[in-house]
Amino acid sequence: MALHEIHITINNEPEQVAVPANMTLMRMLREKLALTGTKNGCSAGECGACTVLLNGEPVNSCMVLAVECDGARIVTVEGLASEERLAPVQETILSEGGVQCGFCTPGILISAHALLQRNPNPGEDEIREALVGNLCRCTGYVRIIESVKKAARMQLPAG
Amino acid sequence: MNTHPTLPEFDYLRPRTLAEASEFLSRHPGEARPFMGGTDVLVRMRDGFLTPRFLVDVKGLDGTNELRFDPRAGLTLGAAVCMNRVIASAEVRTHYPLLAEACRSVASYPLRTRATVVGNLCNASPAGDTIGACLVLEGVLHVHGVHGPRQERLGSFFLGPGKTTLEAGDVVTAIHFPLPPKGCAGVYLKLGRNQLSDLSIVGVTALGYPDSTCLSGYRFRLAMASVAPVPLVPVEAERHLASHPITPESLREAAQLAADACSPIDDVRGSARYRRLMVRNLSAMALAQVWNRLTG
Numbered sequence A: 001m002a003l004h005e006i007h008i009t010i011n012n013e014p015e016q017v018a019v020p021a022n023m024t025l026m027r028m029l030r031e032k033l034a035l036t037g038t039k040n041g042c043s044a045g046e047c048g049a050c051t052v053l054l055n056g057e058p059v060n061s062c063m064v065l066a067v068e069c070d071g072a073r074i075v076t077v078e079g080l081a082s083e084e085r086l087a088p089v090q091e092t093i094l095s096e097g098g099v100q101c102g103f104c105t106p107g108i109l110i111s112a113h114a115l116l117q118r119n120p121n122p123g124e125d126e127i128r129e130a131l132v133g134n135l136c137r138c139t140g141y142v143r144i145i146e147s148v149k150k151a152a153r154m155q156l157p158a159g
Numbered sequence B: 001m002n003t004h005p006t007l008p009e010f011d012y013l014r015p016r017t018l019a020e021a022s023e024f025l026s027r028h029p030g031e032a033r034p035f036m037g038g039t040d041v042l043v044r045m046r047d048g049f050l051t052p053r054f055l056v057d058v059k060g061l062d063g064t065n066e067l068r069f070d071p072r073a074g075l076t077l078g079a080a081v082c083m084n085r086v087i088a089s090a091e092v093r094t095h096y097p098l099l100a101e102a103c104r105s106v107a108s109y110p111l112r113t114r115a116t117v118v119g120n121l122c123n124a125s126p127a128g129d130t131i132g133a134c135l136v137l138e139g140v141l142h143v144h145g146v147h148g149p150r151q152e153r154l155g156s157f158f159l160g161p162g163k164t165t166l167e168a169g170d171v172v173t174a175i176h177f178p179l180p181p182k183g184c185a186g187v188y189l190k191l192g193r194n195q196l197s198d199l200s201i202v203g204v205t206a207l208g209y210p211d212s213t214c215l216s217g218y219r220f221r222l223a224m225a226s227v228a229p230v231p232l233v234p235v236e237a238e239r240h241l242a243s244h245p246i247t248p249e250s251l252r253e254a255a256q257l258a259a260d261a262c263s264p265i266d267d268v269r270g271s272a273r274y275r276r277l278m279v280r281n282l283s284a285m286a287l288a289q290v291w292n293r294l295t296g
Helices: A025-032 A088-095 A105-118 A124-130 A142-155 B018-027 B041-046 B083-088 B090-095 B097-104 B117-123 B131-136 B235-243 B248-261 B272-295
Strands: A003-010 A013-020 A051-054 A057-060 A073-075 B011-013 B032-035 B054-057 B067-070 B074-078 B140-145 B148-153 B158-160 B171-177 B185-191 B202-210 B218-225
Touching (some): A051 A105, A057 A105, A088 A105, A088 A142, A105 A142, B018 B032, B018 B054, B131 B218
Parallel strands (some): A003 A073
Antiparallel strands (some): B067 B074, B185 B202
């Protein structure tokens, strides 16, 4: 099968990758770029473990072809923190105990981070709706929701 | 069993013009498929139900990324406009709230970053959540074929599960909605196995508006998801409401006529008998909600 040469920006770094047409973005991240923070759960857009930001918006990377991403900006869980600091929702998922086995956590972090970018002060219903595509079989979600609420409070200007 | 099957082999093309896309698709009937958000086609390929030799990416072709509202002409949604953009559009929410509501009922936010209304229509699943809204809002498809552009009415577009009047070489570029009827109210009631994100067991779309040419003074449009081989418009129920005074009883009778029009199947999401009963109940609820908003 012919390989397609694509240029992408991944976690702020330019990359050039040769991919077959049938390689999903999820597989390219894991198998070509060793960014294994992005998890493969269902390969069908159901579980959200593979959620990444594509041009700033969350997508299920198992439902995107790598070849479509030529010219795109991609952020994975590895790119959420800066050199010195975790992103707010990364801080709070730790402090609130929103992680158990951790398999869903990268996808949850990306979805929650994207929610806080488009809506800095979401209500509980909005948090639940934004995370509906991220399944967690451990926590029962309560602590995850609390993490997102706390991250929103951290980000809001005081007062 | 391989729980993580990879996609079968195929090749990917990104034509630069609609003419080029149509020409390639028409030269490879049965082998090449137009590719939009991929949320359905990739799942069906992974599961072995589809094995195209070529995916022809038609996102970003001439005008397909446009969402445009004109207060005189209505709304044009380009084929590549994703559902999250439809939901976020202030103009859609003001003038076509039913369309935003239907989009919001689809899967999850990340899926809707990719899923498109036009893809939902072309996919022609009887369960398509946005199809009902498109039907009752009288959407018209703009299609680019080998012989140039044409328009397709949705009323005659669906032929069976996954089957439409589209032929090899056809690319749907947009859906256009006329201005909604004055004073209309609409609702989409979806019954899934959970509150959010699931496919519909039954979906009922209802739109009502004042119309002095009807005996009842009101006209209702209805569309049903997951209850027939194609998205279903229960014409008898619509006629009943146009020709009888609107009362709790006539609304109930119309809901029963809607249930009678269905030919559902048993599947993993629900039995045919359950679906028929739920069409009756959800139609009654949808019509009552619309009626309350029309008269409240």
